[in-house]
Amino acid sequence: METVESVDGPPLETIESVFSVYEIATDGEEIHYYGTPLQAPEPMMRELWGVFRKHGYDVQLTVRHGEYVLVAEPLSLGIDTIPWTNILLFVATVFSTLFAGAMWYGIDPIGEPTQVWRAWPFTVAILGVLGVHEMGHYVLSRYHRVNASLPYFLPVPTLIGTMGAVIKMKGQMPDRKALFDIGVAGPLAGLVATVVVTVVGLYLPPVPVPEGATDPSATQIRLGFPPLLELIAAVIDQPLYTDDPRQNVNPVVIGGWVGMFVTFLNLIPVGQLDGGHILRAMAGDLQETIAALVPGVLFALAGYLYYLGGYSGNTVFIWVFWGLFAGLLAAVGPAVPVDDQRLDRKRFALGVFTFGLGLLCFMPTPIVIVN
Numbered sequence: 001m002e003t004v005e006s007v008d009g010p011p012l013e014t015i016e017s018v019f020s021v022y023e024i025a026t027d028g029e030e031i032h033y034y035g036t037p038l039q040a041p042e043p044m045m046r047e048l049w050g051v052f053r054k055h056g057y058d059v060q061l062t063v064r065h066g067e068y069v070l071v072a073e074p075l076s077l078g079i080d081t082i083p084w085t086n087i088l089l090f091v092a093t094v095f096s097t098l099f100a101g102a103m104w105y106g107i108d109p110i111g112e113p114t115q116v117w118r119a120w121p122f123t124v125a126i127l128g129v130l131g132v133h134e135m136g137h138y139v140l141s142r143y144h145r146v147n148a149s150l151p152y153f154l155p156v157p158t159l160i161g162t163m164g165a166v167i168k169m170k171g172q173m174p175d176r177k178a179l180f181d182i183g184v185a186g187p188l189a190g191l192v193a194t195v196v197v198t199v200v201g202l203y204l205p206p207v208p209v210p211e212g213a214t215d216p217s218a219t220q221i222r223l224g225f226p227p228l229l230e231l232i233a234a235v236i237d238q239p240l241y242t243d244d245p246r247q248n249v250n251p252v253v254i255g256g257w258v259g260m261f262v263t264f265l266n267l268i269p270v271g272q273l274d275g276g277h278i279l280r281a282m283a284g285d286l287q288e289t290i291a292a293l294v295p296g297v298l299f300a301l302a303g304y305l306y307y308l309g310g311y312s313g314n315t316v317f318i319w320v321f322w323g324l325f326a327g328l329l330a331a332v333g334p335a336v337p338v339d340d341q342r343l344d345r346k347r348f349a350l351g352v353f354t355f356g357l358g359l360l361c362f363m364p365t366p367i368v369i370v371n
Contacts, residue, residue, distance in 0.1 A: 009033075009072050010055040018044045019070060031057070033070040049172065049338045058147070058171035075171070076147055086150045090127075093153035093162050097123040100161030104251035106208050121204075123161075125197045125255020127153070130165045133190030133262065137167050137274075140185040144178035147171045159221065159367070160258055175339035176281040180347050183277025184354050187263050191357060194259030198229060201252030202238035209246050220370040224363040226260050229253075231360070260361035265322070267358035270294050271329025275358070280334040281343050282351045291330040298323035305364060314369040 009031045012021060021035040037044050045061055048070065052059040057072040101122030102109040109116050134151035141148035147170040154163040173179045225240060233240040240249065269275035270291040280287040302319035305311045343351075 008055075009057055010051050014051050015048065015070070018047055019068075029074050031072040033072070034067050035070070037061075037068055046338055049174075053145070053174075060172070073171075075145070077142060077145060079150065083150050086152055089153045089155065090151075092155040093127065093165075094123055096155035096157065097126050097161035100157070100159060101126075101251055104207070104248075104254060119251070122251040122255060125201065125252045126160055126162065126258055129190055129193045129197055129255055129259030130162070130262065132193035133186045133259070133266075134165045134167050136185035136187075136189030137182055140178075140182045141167070141169060144174060144181060146173065146178060146182065160254070164262055173335050173337040175337045176341065176343045177347065179277050179335060179337050180281035180343055180351065183274045183281065184347075184350060186274050187267055187354055187358065190259055191263055191361075194256050194263065195232060197259060198232050198253060198256030199236055201250050201254075201256055202233055202236060202240070204250035204252055206242055206247040206249055207251060209248055222368040222370065223254070223257060224365045224368060225257070226264070226361045226363045228260055228357070228360040229257060232256075261363070261366055264358050264361040264363075267355060267361075268294060268322070268326060269355075270326045271332050272335055273329060275355070276329065276334045278351050278354060281337075282348055284340065284342075287334055288330070291326075291334070294330065295323045295327040298326060301364070309364075311365060312369060315365055315367065318366060 015021060015033065016035075018038050019033065019035050020038055021033050023034040025032045025034070041061055045059075048059055052072055053075065056075050058075050059070055059072045062069050062071055098116050098119050099109045101119030102112075102116045104122055105119050107115045107118060130153070131151060138148050138150065149168040151165040151167050153165045155161065156163040169182075173182075230240060240253075242249075266273055267275035267278070269279040269287065276287065276291065279290060283290070298319045302316040302323065305316045305319070306313065
């Protein structure tokens with residue numbers, strides 16, 4: 001780190017009205033202003049944030065070795081280099097979803113590796129709903145000039161071959177509008193893709209159940225269908241359930257199921273999940289009180305299903321896991337916007353509508369494991 005007399009940041013006179021600077025240093029592209037706040041940190045940062053953004057920097061106030069430091073980092077909204085990590089994870093997720101999809105089509109991916117490619121509709125459906133969801137966040141992040149990465153897909157050997165996708169955001173949220181728009185864009189965009197995938201899947205022919213899967217003594221995995229999926233099937237008058245135990249819905253419908261389940265999970269109103277962003281923008285600090293209740297609700301759901309519903313521990317474990325995860329996210333807390341003024345009524349109404357859609361995606365037992 002080197003001390004400098006002049007830097008590319010905002011003029012000192014625009015800073016020193018609220019933060020008295022006695023030393024400036026650089027660390028790579030970052031500019032560090034050491035000084036003394038002249039007013040309370042929150043209103044000071046509201047004023048300084050706009051000044052630094054005007055000159056192309058994100059700024060945060062920290063304390064290092066007992067000294068107050070404004071850390072200014074260049075605001076980067078574009079893609080500077082080829083995002084190799086994103087690309088490699090995406091390619092890996094293509095292969096992992098093909099592998100998982102093959103089993104939904106009754107193809108043995110180990111015994112018939114040359115036939116795995118036939119599961120491409122499943123892969124397109126899964127990556128489509130996940131990708132559109134994350135790109136909804138990305139596009140609105142760019143619109144509000146919040147630094148965000150491209151989606152990182154997560155290849156994991158699960159029933160669907162992935163644990164979803166995420167984007168990484170840096171810097172602070174400008175205001176509640178940005179926090180709300182970025183949070184709500186993912187679920188709404190993802191649900192549009194989910195509806196399209198579901199309709200296409202319902203019109204495709206069912207597939208044979210894999211050999212041995214109908215054996216009553218074999219371990220069976222059954223998916224619970226959310227109300228939204230059943231509603232779509234009823235509206236387009238396509239069967240969701242079959243009377244023939246030797247047939248399953250087309251695996252593309254599973255892509256729609258994934259989109260709905262991901263939407264519900266993301267709309268859980270804790271921490272920095274989409275639901276946490278949306279509720280923080282709508283309710284302010286009350287969001288943290290509501291978030292603190294969520295883990296208990298999820299644990300209660302698991303207990304009800306296990307003790308009164310008669311479901312196995314394997315079936316209800318998903319809610320135990322999400323109860324623990326929600327508790328961790330609630331402890332970390334939500335994103336706090338720089339400008340914390342109330343949200344407008346139109347966005348508030350859209351938030352209520354979005355949470356309503358999330359409830360239509362809820363299923364008490366997403367995955368039922370029998371035997």
